[in-house]
Amino acid sequence: MNKYLCIVILSFLGSVKAAMANDALIIVANTSDASIQLTRQQVRNLFMGGALSYDLNAVALPPENHTRVLFNTKVVGLTESRIQSYWAQMRFTGRKKAPKEINNEQQVLEYLKTHQGSIGYLPAGMPVPDELTVVYKIN
Amino acid sequence: MTFFPRPIFAICLLLGSYTCFANAQAEDNLQFSGFARVVMGYLDDSNAEYAGYDDSISLGEQSLLGLQADYQFNETLSITGQLVGHTNERRESGLEWLYVTYKPSNAFQVKLGKQRLPFFNYSDSLDVGFAYPWLTLPKQFYETSFFSTFEGLLANYEFPVSVLLINLEGYWGYYDDDIYSPDGGVETKVTGLFGFNTSVTWKNWNARASYNQGNTELTLLSASQFGEQLRQVGFERSADWLDPNGLIQFYQFSVNYEDLNYFLRSEIAKMEGESGMVPDIDSFYVSVGYNFYPYTIYLSYSKRDLYYDHPENEIPFGVSDQLNALAGGYVAITNGFLDDKSAGTKVGIRWDWRSNVALKAEATYIDADEKISGDFTLRDLGNFDGSAILYQLGLEWVF
Numbered sequence: 413m414n415k416y417l418c419i420v421i422l423s424f425l426g427s428v429k430a431a432m433a434n435d436a437l438i439i440v441a442n443t444s445d446a447s448i449q450l451t452r453q454q455v456r457n458l459f460m461g462g463a464l465s466y467d468l469n470a471v472a473l474p475p476e477n478h479t480r481v482l483f484n485t486k487v488v489g490l491t492e493s494r495i496q497s498y499w500a501q502m503r504f505t506g507r508k509k510a511p512k513e514i515n516n517e518q519q520v521l522e523y524l525k526t527h528q529g530s531i532g533y534l535p536a537g538m539p540v541p542d543e544l545t546v547v548y549k550i551n
Numbered sequence: 552m553t554f555f556p557r558p559i560f561a562i563c564l565l566l567g568s569y570t571c572f573a574n575a576q577a578e579d580n581l582q583f584s585g586f587a588r589v590v591m592g593y594l595d596d597s598n599a600e601y602a603g604y605d606d607s608i609s610l611g612e613q614s615l616l617g618l619q620a621d622y623q624f625n626e627t628l629s630i631t632g633q634l635v636g637h638t639n640e641r642r643e644s645g646l647e648w649l650y651v652t653y654k655p656s657n658a659f660q661v662k663l664g665k666q667r668l669p670f671f672n673y674s675d676s677l678d679v680g681f682a683y684p685w686l687t688l689p690k691q692f693y694e695t696s697f698f699s700t701f702e703g704l705l706a707n708y709e710f711p712v713s714v715l716l717i718n719l720e721g722y723w724g725y726y727d728d729d730i731y732s733p734d735g736g737v738e739t740k741v742t743g744l745f746g747f748n749t750s751v752t753w754k755n756w757n758a759r760a761s762y763n764q765g766n767t768e769l770t771l772l773s774a775s776q777f778g779e780q781l782r783q784v785g786f787e788r789s790a791d792w793l794d795p796n797g798l799i800q801f802y803q804f805s806v807n808y809e810d811l812n813y814f815l816r817s818e819i820a821k822m823e824g825e826s827g828m829v830p831d832i833d834s835f836y837v838s839v840g841y842n843f844y845p846y847t848i849y850l851s852y853s854k855r856d857l858y859y860d861h862p863e864n865e866i867p868f869g870v871s872d873q874l875n876a877l878a879g880g881y882v883a884i885t886n887g888f889l890d891d892k893s894a895g896t897k898v899g900i901r902w903d904w905r906s907n908v909a910l911k912a913e914a915t916y917i918d919a920d921e922k923i924s925g926d927f928t929l930r931d932l933g934n935f936d937g938s939a940i941l942y943q944l945g946l947e948w949v950f
Binding site: 453457461462463464465467469475476485489490492493494496497498503504505506507 | 666669
Protein backbone atom coordinates (compact mmCIF):
# COMPACT_ATOMS: atom_id res chain seq x y z
CA MET A 413 0.00 0.00 0.00
CA ASN A 414 2.76 2.40 1.03
CA LYS A 415 4.60 1.55 -2.15
CA TYR A 416 1.63 2.71 -4.27
CA LEU A 417 1.25 5.87 -2.22
CA CYS A 418 4.93 6.60 -2.79
CA ILE A 419 4.50 6.24 -6.54
CA VAL A 420 1.49 8.55 -6.49
CA ILE A 421 3.37 11.19 -4.50
CA LEU A 422 6.47 10.92 -6.69
CA SER A 423 4.46 11.17 -9.88
CA PHE A 424 2.65 14.20 -8.46
CA LEU A 425 5.96 15.86 -7.55
CA GLY A 426 7.21 15.03 -11.02
CA SER A 427 4.27 16.80 -12.60
CA VAL A 428 4.77 19.84 -10.36
CA LYS A 429 8.40 20.01 -11.44
CA ALA A 430 7.41 19.68 -15.09
CA ALA A 431 4.84 22.44 -14.68
CA MET A 432 7.47 24.68 -13.10
CA ALA A 433 9.85 24.01 -16.00
CA ASN A 434 7.02 24.96 -18.38
CA ASP A 435 6.65 28.23 -16.52
CA ALA A 436 10.30 29.21 -16.94
CA LEU A 437 10.93 32.17 -19.23
CA ILE A 438 13.83 33.33 -21.34
CA ILE A 439 14.48 36.83 -22.52
CA VAL A 440 15.92 36.70 -26.01
CA ALA A 441 17.64 39.49 -27.97
CA ASN A 442 18.91 39.96 -31.47
CA THR A 443 22.19 41.67 -30.65
CA SER A 444 25.66 41.65 -32.13
CA ASP A 445 27.10 41.56 -28.60
CA ALA A 446 26.40 37.98 -27.47
CA SER A 447 27.99 38.62 -24.07
CA ILE A 448 25.06 40.79 -22.86
CA GLN A 449 23.48 39.51 -19.66
CA LEU A 450 20.71 41.51 -18.02
CA THR A 451 19.36 41.56 -14.45
CA ARG A 452 15.66 41.18 -13.67
CA GLN A 453 15.49 44.90 -12.87
CA GLN A 454 17.02 45.81 -16.23
CA VAL A 455 14.57 43.57 -18.07
CA ARG A 456 11.69 45.11 -16.12
CA ASN A 457 12.86 48.66 -16.92
CA LEU A 458 13.27 47.80 -20.58
CA PHE A 459 9.76 46.39 -20.98
CA MET A 460 8.26 49.31 -19.04
CA GLY A 461 9.84 51.77 -21.48
CA GLY A 462 12.80 52.70 -19.29
CA ALA A 463 16.21 53.60 -20.66
CA LEU A 464 19.05 51.10 -20.60
CA SER A 465 22.74 51.38 -21.52
CA TYR A 466 22.06 49.00 -24.43
CA ASP A 467 19.90 50.19 -27.32
CA LEU A 468 17.27 47.43 -27.40
CA ASN A 469 13.62 47.61 -28.54
CA ALA A 470 11.19 45.43 -26.64
CA VAL A 471 8.33 43.48 -28.22
CA ALA A 472 5.50 41.93 -26.20
CA LEU A 473 2.72 39.36 -26.45
CA PRO A 474 -1.01 40.27 -26.21
CA PRO A 475 -2.66 40.76 -22.76
CA GLU A 476 -4.42 37.36 -22.60
CA ASN A 477 -1.31 35.36 -23.55
CA HIS A 478 -0.11 32.90 -20.87
CA THR A 479 3.58 33.72 -21.42
CA ARG A 480 2.76 37.41 -20.95
CA VAL A 481 0.91 36.67 -17.71
CA LEU A 482 4.00 34.77 -16.47
CA PHE A 483 6.26 37.62 -17.55
CA ASN A 484 4.06 40.18 -15.73
CA THR A 485 4.08 38.06 -12.59
CA LYS A 486 7.71 36.97 -12.49
CA VAL A 487 9.60 39.87 -14.03
CA VAL A 488 7.48 43.05 -13.97
CA GLY A 489 5.78 42.21 -10.68
CA LEU A 490 2.54 44.02 -11.59
CA THR A 491 -0.95 42.94 -12.59
CA GLU A 492 -2.07 43.25 -16.22
CA SER A 493 -4.53 46.00 -15.27
CA ARG A 494 -1.80 48.08 -13.63
CA ILE A 495 0.44 47.63 -16.66
CA GLN A 496 -2.41 48.74 -18.95
CA SER A 497 -3.12 51.82 -16.83
CA TYR A 498 0.60 52.68 -16.78
CA TRP A 499 0.73 52.58 -20.59
CA ALA A 500 -2.43 54.66 -20.85
CA GLN A 501 -0.76 57.35 -18.75
CA MET A 502 2.48 57.16 -20.77
CA ARG A 503 0.71 57.23 -24.16
CA PHE A 504 -1.65 60.13 -23.48
CA THR A 505 1.09 62.25 -21.90
CA GLY A 506 3.48 61.54 -24.78
CA ARG A 507 6.16 60.07 -22.54
CA LYS A 508 6.63 56.51 -23.74
CA LYS A 509 5.09 53.99 -26.08
CA ALA A 510 4.18 50.44 -25.09
CA PRO A 511 6.23 47.67 -26.75
CA LYS A 512 4.94 46.50 -30.12
CA GLU A 513 2.56 43.56 -29.61
CA ILE A 514 3.03 40.37 -31.61
CA ASN A 515 0.32 37.70 -31.75
CA ASN A 516 2.10 34.59 -30.47
CA GLU A 517 5.42 33.12 -29.35
CA GLN A 518 6.35 31.69 -32.77
CA GLN A 519 5.82 35.07 -34.42
CA VAL A 520 7.88 36.77 -31.70
CA LEU A 521 10.75 34.38 -32.50
CA GLU A 522 10.44 35.16 -36.21
CA TYR A 523 10.34 38.89 -35.50
CA LEU A 524 13.44 38.70 -33.30
CA LYS A 525 15.36 36.82 -35.97
CA THR A 526 14.71 39.51 -38.55
CA HIS A 527 15.01 42.66 -36.42
CA GLN A 528 18.44 43.69 -35.17
CA GLY A 529 18.23 45.26 -31.66
CA SER A 530 14.88 43.64 -30.80
CA ILE A 531 14.24 41.80 -27.54
CA GLY A 532 11.31 39.66 -26.40
CA TYR A 533 10.25 37.05 -23.83
CA LEU A 534 9.52 33.41 -24.66
CA PRO A 535 8.84 30.15 -22.81
CA ALA A 536 12.13 28.52 -21.74
CA GLY A 537 11.28 25.35 -23.68
CA MET A 538 11.39 27.09 -27.08
CA PRO A 539 14.47 26.34 -29.15
CA VAL A 540 16.49 29.49 -29.75
CA PRO A 541 18.48 29.79 -32.99
CA ASP A 542 22.19 30.60 -32.78
CA GLU A 543 21.81 34.13 -34.12
CA LEU A 544 19.77 35.12 -31.03
CA THR A 545 21.10 35.57 -27.48
CA VAL A 546 19.41 34.56 -24.23
CA VAL A 547 20.11 37.59 -22.03
CA TYR A 548 18.12 36.52 -18.97
CA LYS A 549 16.36 33.42 -17.68
CA ILE A 550 13.87 33.09 -14.85
CA ASN A 551 12.44 29.82 -13.51
CA MET B 552 -29.67 78.20 -23.28
CA THR B 553 -29.79 74.56 -24.30
CA PHE B 554 -28.27 71.79 -22.23
CA PHE B 555 -24.44 71.84 -22.59
CA PRO B 556 -24.43 72.91 -26.26
CA ARG B 557 -20.69 73.52 -26.54
CA PRO B 558 -19.49 70.18 -25.17
CA ILE B 559 -21.93 68.25 -27.31
CA PHE B 560 -20.78 70.17 -30.36
CA ALA B 561 -17.19 69.41 -29.41
CA ILE B 562 -17.90 65.70 -29.02
CA CYS B 563 -19.66 65.56 -32.41
CA LEU B 564 -16.66 67.29 -33.92
CA LEU B 565 -14.33 64.78 -32.25
CA LEU B 566 -16.32 61.79 -33.44
CA GLY B 567 -16.53 63.26 -36.94
CA SER B 568 -12.79 63.81 -37.07
CA TYR B 569 -12.18 60.31 -35.74
CA THR B 570 -14.29 58.76 -38.54
CA CYS B 571 -12.40 60.75 -41.16
CA PHE B 572 -9.04 59.89 -39.61
CA ALA B 573 -9.89 56.20 -39.22
CA ASN B 574 -10.20 55.89 -42.99
CA ALA B 575 -6.65 57.07 -43.30
CA GLN B 576 -5.35 54.61 -40.76
CA ALA B 577 -3.95 52.28 -43.41
CA GLU B 578 -1.00 54.61 -43.31
CA ASP B 579 1.37 53.01 -40.78
CA ASN B 580 2.93 56.27 -39.70
CA LEU B 581 -0.40 57.61 -38.52
CA GLN B 582 -1.86 56.19 -35.32
CA PHE B 583 -5.09 56.98 -33.54
CA SER B 584 -5.96 56.29 -29.96
CA GLY B 585 -8.33 57.69 -27.40
CA PHE B 586 -9.90 57.59 -23.98
CA ALA B 587 -13.36 58.10 -22.63
CA ARG B 588 -14.98 58.22 -19.23
CA VAL B 589 -18.58 58.22 -18.13
CA VAL B 590 -18.88 59.27 -14.51
CA MET B 591 -22.08 59.52 -12.51
CA GLY B 592 -22.19 61.22 -9.13
CA TYR B 593 -24.56 62.15 -6.33
CA LEU B 594 -23.87 64.25 -3.23
CA ASP B 595 -25.92 63.34 -0.16
CA ASP B 596 -26.23 66.97 1.01
CA SER B 597 -28.63 69.57 -0.38
CA ASN B 598 -26.69 72.41 1.27
CA ALA B 599 -23.45 71.96 -0.61
CA GLU B 600 -21.86 71.38 -3.99
CA TYR B 601 -18.68 69.33 -4.32
CA ALA B 602 -16.68 69.05 -7.53
CA GLY B 603 -19.81 70.29 -9.31
CA TYR B 604 -22.07 67.56 -7.84
CA ASP B 605 -25.17 68.35 -5.80
CA ASP B 606 -28.04 66.24 -4.47
CA SER B 607 -29.19 65.24 -7.94
CA ILE B 608 -27.66 62.50 -10.07
CA SER B 609 -25.32 64.01 -12.64
CA LEU B 610 -23.41 62.60 -15.58
CA GLY B 611 -22.20 65.97 -16.80
CA GLU B 612 -19.30 66.82 -14.51
CA GLN B 613 -16.44 64.47 -15.38
CA SER B 614 -17.64 62.50 -18.41
CA LEU B 615 -15.46 63.17 -21.44
CA LEU B 616 -14.00 61.88 -24.67
CA GLY B 617 -10.41 62.30 -25.82
CA LEU B 618 -8.87 61.49 -29.19
CA GLN B 619 -5.20 61.44 -30.00
CA ALA B 620 -3.43 61.32 -33.34
CA ASP B 621 0.30 60.62 -33.67
CA TYR B 622 2.11 61.02 -36.95
CA GLN B 623 5.66 59.67 -37.21
CA PHE B 624 7.70 61.62 -39.80
CA ASN B 625 10.76 59.42 -39.35
CA GLU B 626 12.50 57.46 -36.57
CA THR B 627 13.19 60.52 -34.47
CA LEU B 628 10.50 63.08 -35.32
CA SER B 629 6.75 62.93 -34.71
CA ILE B 630 3.74 65.20 -34.15
CA THR B 631 0.90 64.58 -31.69
CA GLY B 632 -2.47 66.23 -31.26
CA GLN B 633 -5.07 65.49 -28.60
CA LEU B 634 -8.64 66.77 -28.60
CA VAL B 635 -10.77 66.51 -25.47
CA GLY B 636 -14.53 67.04 -25.36
CA HIS B 637 -15.87 67.68 -21.86
CA THR B 638 -19.48 67.39 -20.77
CA ASN B 639 -18.64 69.90 -18.05
CA GLU B 640 -19.30 73.38 -19.44
CA ARG B 641 -16.74 74.91 -17.05
CA ARG B 642 -13.98 72.89 -18.75
CA GLU B 643 -12.92 74.13 -22.14
CA SER B 644 -13.29 71.49 -24.85
CA GLY B 645 -10.85 71.43 -27.73
CA LEU B 646 -7.19 70.97 -28.42
CA GLU B 647 -5.45 69.97 -25.19
CA TRP B 648 -2.09 68.88 -26.60
CA LEU B 649 -0.37 69.74 -29.90
CA TYR B 650 3.35 69.17 -30.00
CA VAL B 651 6.29 68.00 -32.06
CA THR B 652 8.55 65.37 -30.47
CA TYR B 653 12.20 64.89 -31.28
CA LYS B 654 13.42 61.60 -29.81
CA PRO B 655 16.95 60.73 -30.91
CA SER B 656 17.18 57.75 -28.49
CA ASN B 657 15.14 55.87 -25.90
CA ALA B 658 16.81 57.97 -23.22
CA PHE B 659 16.15 61.51 -24.44
CA GLN B 660 13.24 63.43 -25.93
CA VAL B 661 12.22 67.04 -26.47
CA LYS B 662 8.65 68.20 -27.05
CA LEU B 663 7.72 71.60 -28.43
CA GLY B 664 4.17 72.95 -28.50
CA LYS B 665 1.02 73.01 -26.39
CA GLN B 666 1.29 70.52 -23.52
CA ARG B 667 -0.09 69.88 -20.07
CA LEU B 668 1.93 70.98 -17.08
CA PRO B 669 3.69 68.17 -15.19
CA PHE B 670 3.31 69.79 -11.73
CA PHE B 671 2.32 66.61 -9.90
CA ASN B 672 2.23 62.86 -10.65
CA TYR B 673 -1.11 62.97 -12.48
CA SER B 674 -1.31 66.66 -13.51
CA ASP B 675 -0.75 65.83 -17.16
CA SER B 676 -3.14 62.85 -17.20
CA LEU B 677 -6.06 64.19 -15.10
CA ASP B 678 -8.56 63.37 -17.83
CA VAL B 679 -7.31 59.82 -18.43
CA GLY B 680 -9.20 58.12 -15.61
CA PHE B 681 -8.07 54.69 -16.82
CA ALA B 682 -4.53 55.66 -15.76
CA TYR B 683 -5.26 55.85 -12.02
CA PRO B 684 -7.05 53.68 -9.49
CA TRP B 685 -9.43 56.31 -8.07
CA LEU B 686 -12.60 57.38 -9.80
CA THR B 687 -11.96 61.00 -8.86
CA LEU B 688 -8.42 62.03 -8.06
CA PRO B 689 -7.98 63.26 -4.48
CA LYS B 690 -9.52 66.71 -5.03
CA GLN B 691 -7.93 68.24 -1.96
CA PHE B 692 -4.61 67.70 -3.70
CA TYR B 693 -5.39 67.92 -7.41
CA GLU B 694 -7.30 71.18 -7.33
CA THR B 695 -4.22 73.06 -6.16
CA SER B 696 -3.00 74.08 -9.57
CA PHE B 697 -5.09 76.66 -11.39
CA PHE B 698 -3.68 76.46 -14.90
CA SER B 699 -3.09 73.13 -16.52
CA THR B 700 -1.47 73.66 -19.92
CA PHE B 701 1.42 75.66 -21.30
CA GLU B 702 2.98 76.42 -24.64
CA GLY B 703 6.68 75.82 -24.76
CA LEU B 704 9.47 73.29 -24.56
CA LEU B 705 9.74 70.17 -22.41
CA ALA B 706 12.84 67.96 -22.30
CA ASN B 707 13.18 64.59 -20.67
CA TYR B 708 16.29 62.49 -20.03
CA GLU B 709 16.35 59.06 -18.43
CA PHE B 710 19.38 56.99 -17.42
CA PRO B 711 20.23 54.04 -15.18
CA VAL B 712 22.70 54.37 -12.31
CA SER B 713 23.49 51.01 -10.76
CA VAL B 714 20.14 49.65 -9.56
CA LEU B 715 18.36 53.01 -9.92
CA LEU B 716 16.51 54.44 -12.91
CA ILE B 717 16.66 58.22 -12.89
CA ASN B 718 14.45 60.53 -14.92
CA LEU B 719 15.13 64.24 -15.27
CA GLU B 720 12.59 66.60 -16.81
CA GLY B 721 12.49 70.33 -17.34
CA TYR B 722 10.11 72.68 -19.17
CA TRP B 723 9.81 76.33 -20.01
CA GLY B 724 6.99 78.30 -21.58
CA TYR B 725 3.94 80.48 -20.99
CA TYR B 726 0.19 80.27 -20.41
CA ASP B 727 -2.34 82.71 -21.81
CA ASP B 728 -5.96 81.70 -21.31
CA ASP B 729 -8.82 81.79 -18.81
CA ILE B 730 -8.70 79.97 -15.52
CA TYR B 731 -11.99 78.75 -14.14
CA SER B 732 -13.49 79.23 -10.73
CA PRO B 733 -17.08 78.62 -9.66
CA ASP B 734 -17.65 82.33 -10.24
CA GLY B 735 -16.54 82.20 -13.85
CA GLY B 736 -13.43 82.54 -15.96
CA VAL B 737 -10.59 84.92 -15.15
CA GLU B 738 -8.27 85.97 -17.95
CA THR B 739 -4.79 84.86 -16.94
CA LYS B 740 -1.29 85.23 -18.31
CA VAL B 741 1.62 83.31 -16.88
CA THR B 742 5.07 84.19 -18.12
CA GLY B 743 8.46 82.86 -17.07
CA LEU B 744 6.72 79.57 -16.45
CA PHE B 745 9.26 76.85 -15.83
CA GLY B 746 9.81 73.78 -13.72
CA PHE B 747 11.93 70.72 -13.30
CA ASN B 748 11.33 67.38 -11.74
CA THR B 749 13.30 64.27 -11.06
CA SER B 750 12.07 60.79 -10.37
CA VAL B 751 14.04 57.83 -9.06
CA THR B 752 12.83 54.25 -9.45
CA TRP B 753 14.27 51.44 -7.35
CA LYS B 754 12.65 48.02 -7.52
CA ASN B 755 8.96 48.56 -6.73
CA TRP B 756 9.53 52.05 -5.30
CA ASN B 757 9.38 55.39 -7.05
CA ALA B 758 10.04 58.85 -5.63
CA ARG B 759 9.49 62.14 -7.45
CA ALA B 760 10.27 65.74 -6.56
CA SER B 761 9.37 68.83 -8.54
CA TYR B 762 9.67 72.59 -8.46
CA ASN B 763 7.55 74.86 -10.66
CA GLN B 764 7.05 78.60 -10.90
CA GLY B 765 5.41 81.29 -12.98
CA ASN B 766 4.73 85.03 -12.95
CA THR B 767 0.98 85.31 -12.96
CA GLU B 768 -1.08 88.22 -14.25
CA LEU B 769 -4.77 87.91 -13.40
CA THR B 770 -7.20 90.29 -15.05
CA LEU B 771 -9.16 91.43 -11.99
CA LEU B 772 -9.94 95.00 -12.97
CA SER B 773 -11.86 96.09 -9.89
CA ALA B 774 -9.13 94.88 -7.52
CA SER B 775 -6.41 96.53 -9.60
CA GLN B 776 -8.30 99.83 -9.75
CA PHE B 777 -9.05 99.86 -6.04
CA GLY B 778 -5.42 98.99 -5.28
CA GLU B 779 -4.29 101.91 -7.45
CA GLN B 780 -6.59 104.27 -5.51
CA LEU B 781 -5.03 103.09 -2.24
CA ARG B 782 -1.51 103.51 -3.64
CA GLN B 783 -2.26 107.13 -4.65
CA VAL B 784 -3.14 108.02 -1.06
CA GLY B 785 -0.07 106.24 0.33
CA PHE B 786 -1.40 102.90 1.58
CA GLU B 787 1.28 100.90 -0.20
CA ARG B 788 1.00 97.75 1.90
CA SER B 789 -2.75 97.45 1.30
CA ALA B 790 -2.28 98.24 -2.40
CA ASP B 791 0.39 95.53 -2.64
CA TRP B 792 -1.98 93.01 -1.05
CA LEU B 793 -4.62 93.77 -3.68
CA ASP B 794 -2.18 93.47 -6.57
CA PRO B 795 -3.36 90.24 -8.26
CA ASN B 796 -0.08 89.80 -10.11
CA GLY B 797 2.94 87.98 -8.77
CA LEU B 798 5.00 84.87 -8.55
CA ILE B 799 3.39 81.49 -7.83
CA GLN B 800 5.62 78.58 -6.78
CA PHE B 801 4.77 74.89 -6.46
CA TYR B 802 6.85 72.30 -4.63
CA GLN B 803 5.99 68.60 -4.83
CA PHE B 804 7.30 65.33 -3.43
CA SER B 805 5.82 61.88 -3.85
CA VAL B 806 6.57 58.30 -2.88
CA ASN B 807 4.87 55.33 -4.53
CA TYR B 808 5.15 51.60 -4.07
CA GLU B 809 3.46 48.83 -6.01
CA ASP B 810 3.69 45.08 -6.41
CA LEU B 811 1.36 42.31 -7.52
CA ASN B 812 -0.76 42.58 -4.39
CA TYR B 813 -0.47 46.06 -2.89
CA PHE B 814 0.12 49.68 -3.72
CA LEU B 815 0.87 52.85 -1.85
CA ARG B 816 0.57 56.26 -3.43
CA SER B 817 1.40 59.42 -1.54
CA GLU B 818 2.09 62.96 -2.57
CA ILE B 819 2.69 66.20 -0.71
CA ALA B 820 2.78 69.71 -2.15
CA LYS B 821 3.11 73.33 -1.19
CA MET B 822 1.95 76.29 -3.25
CA GLU B 823 3.04 79.82 -2.43
CA GLY B 824 1.39 82.86 -3.99
CA GLU B 825 3.12 86.22 -3.80
CA SER B 826 -0.05 88.27 -4.26
CA GLY B 827 -2.26 88.68 -1.20
CA MET B 828 -5.19 87.49 -3.27
CA VAL B 829 -3.47 84.22 -4.22
CA PRO B 830 -3.48 81.80 -1.30
CA ASP B 831 -0.75 79.56 0.05
CA ILE B 832 -1.81 75.92 -0.02
CA ASP B 833 -0.42 72.90 1.83
CA SER B 834 -1.85 69.60 0.67
CA PHE B 835 -1.20 65.88 0.67
CA TYR B 836 -2.81 62.50 0.08
CA VAL B 837 -2.03 58.94 1.04
CA SER B 838 -3.71 55.97 -0.68
CA VAL B 839 -3.28 52.27 -0.11
CA GLY B 840 -4.73 49.54 -2.24
CA TYR B 841 -5.02 45.79 -2.56
CA ASN B 842 -5.16 43.97 -5.91
CA PHE B 843 -7.02 40.74 -6.42
CA TYR B 844 -7.02 40.70 -10.18
CA PRO B 845 -9.18 41.85 -11.92
CA TYR B 846 -10.26 43.92 -8.90
CA THR B 847 -8.50 46.61 -6.90
CA ILE B 848 -9.82 48.06 -3.66
CA TYR B 849 -8.41 51.21 -2.15
CA LEU B 850 -8.60 53.58 0.75
CA SER B 851 -7.44 57.16 0.49
CA TYR B 852 -7.09 60.23 2.69
CA SER B 853 -6.32 63.70 1.40
CA LYS B 854 -6.12 67.07 3.08
CA ARG B 855 -5.79 70.68 2.04
CA ASP B 856 -4.98 73.69 4.15
CA LEU B 857 -5.50 76.89 2.18
CA TYR B 858 -4.68 80.22 3.79
CA TYR B 859 -4.21 83.85 2.94
CA ASP B 860 -1.80 86.33 4.38
CA HIS B 861 -4.31 88.44 6.35
CA PRO B 862 -2.82 91.93 6.76
CA GLU B 863 -3.89 94.35 9.47
CA ASN B 864 -5.92 97.21 8.10
CA GLU B 865 -3.60 100.24 7.87
CA ILE B 866 -6.33 102.65 6.70
CA PRO B 867 -7.74 104.57 9.66
CA PHE B 868 -11.46 104.81 10.29
CA GLY B 869 -13.05 108.07 11.48
CA VAL B 870 -10.60 110.54 9.92
CA SER B 871 -12.56 111.54 6.85
CA ASP B 872 -15.46 110.22 4.82
CA GLN B 873 -13.13 109.40 1.96
CA LEU B 874 -10.81 107.34 4.20
CA ASN B 875 -13.81 105.65 5.83
CA ALA B 876 -14.99 104.56 2.40
CA LEU B 877 -11.54 103.27 1.46
CA ALA B 878 -11.11 101.43 4.78
CA GLY B 879 -14.62 99.96 4.56
CA GLY B 880 -14.01 98.80 0.99
CA TYR B 881 -10.65 97.29 1.87
CA VAL B 882 -12.01 95.39 4.89
CA ALA B 883 -14.99 94.13 2.87
CA ILE B 884 -12.70 92.83 0.14
CA THR B 885 -10.13 91.15 2.42
CA ASN B 886 -12.90 89.55 4.50
CA GLY B 887 -14.04 87.81 1.34
CA PHE B 888 -10.83 85.80 1.22
CA LEU B 889 -11.50 83.04 3.70
CA ASP B 890 -9.05 80.38 4.74
CA ASP B 891 -10.27 76.98 3.75
CA LYS B 892 -9.49 73.62 5.27
CA SER B 893 -10.91 70.39 3.97
CA ALA B 894 -10.24 66.67 3.97
CA GLY B 895 -11.48 63.81 1.82
CA THR B 896 -11.59 60.16 2.81
CA LYS B 897 -12.45 57.76 0.06
CA VAL B 898 -13.02 54.08 -0.38
CA GLY B 899 -13.47 52.50 -3.77
CA ILE B 900 -13.20 49.54 -6.07
CA ARG B 901 -11.90 49.22 -9.62
CA TRP B 902 -12.82 46.27 -11.81
CA ASP B 903 -10.71 45.77 -14.93
CA TRP B 904 -13.41 44.13 -16.99
CA ARG B 905 -11.31 44.08 -20.19
CA SER B 906 -7.68 45.03 -20.73
CA ASN B 907 -8.92 48.45 -21.91
CA VAL B 908 -12.17 48.90 -19.95
CA ALA B 909 -12.48 49.45 -16.21
CA LEU B 910 -15.52 50.03 -14.02
CA LYS B 911 -15.20 51.92 -10.75
CA ALA B 912 -17.32 52.70 -7.72
CA GLU B 913 -16.26 55.18 -5.08
CA ALA B 914 -17.56 56.98 -2.00
CA THR B 915 -15.84 60.12 -0.71
CA TYR B 916 -16.49 61.56 2.73
CA ILE B 917 -15.80 65.29 2.72
CA ASP B 918 -15.00 66.98 5.97
CA ALA B 919 -14.50 70.77 5.93
CA ASP B 920 -14.60 73.77 8.19
CA GLU B 921 -18.10 75.07 8.62
CA LYS B 922 -16.96 78.36 7.10
CA ILE B 923 -15.48 77.73 3.67
CA SER B 924 -14.38 80.14 0.98
CA GLY B 925 -16.54 78.57 -1.72
CA ASP B 926 -13.94 79.49 -4.32
CA PHE B 927 -12.76 75.94 -4.83
CA THR B 928 -14.10 72.37 -5.06
CA LEU B 929 -16.52 72.71 -2.19
CA ARG B 930 -19.32 75.30 -2.12
CA ASP B 931 -21.71 76.13 0.67
CA LEU B 932 -25.21 76.58 -0.76
CA GLY B 933 -26.48 77.73 2.67
CA ASN B 934 -26.36 76.12 6.14
CA PHE B 935 -23.73 73.56 5.14
CA ASP B 936 -22.49 71.77 8.25
CA GLY B 937 -19.10 70.88 6.79
CA SER B 938 -19.57 67.23 5.94
CA ALA B 939 -21.07 65.33 3.02
CA ILE B 940 -20.62 62.12 1.08
CA LEU B 941 -20.15 61.90 -2.69
CA TYR B 942 -21.17 58.59 -4.29
CA GLN B 943 -19.86 57.84 -7.77
CA LEU B 944 -19.94 55.16 -10.45
CA GLY B 945 -17.78 55.29 -13.53
CA LEU B 946 -16.65 53.61 -16.69
CA GLU B 947 -13.13 54.18 -18.07
CA TRP B 948 -12.20 53.20 -21.59
CA VAL B 949 -9.02 53.49 -23.63
CA PHE B 950 -8.76 52.55 -27.29
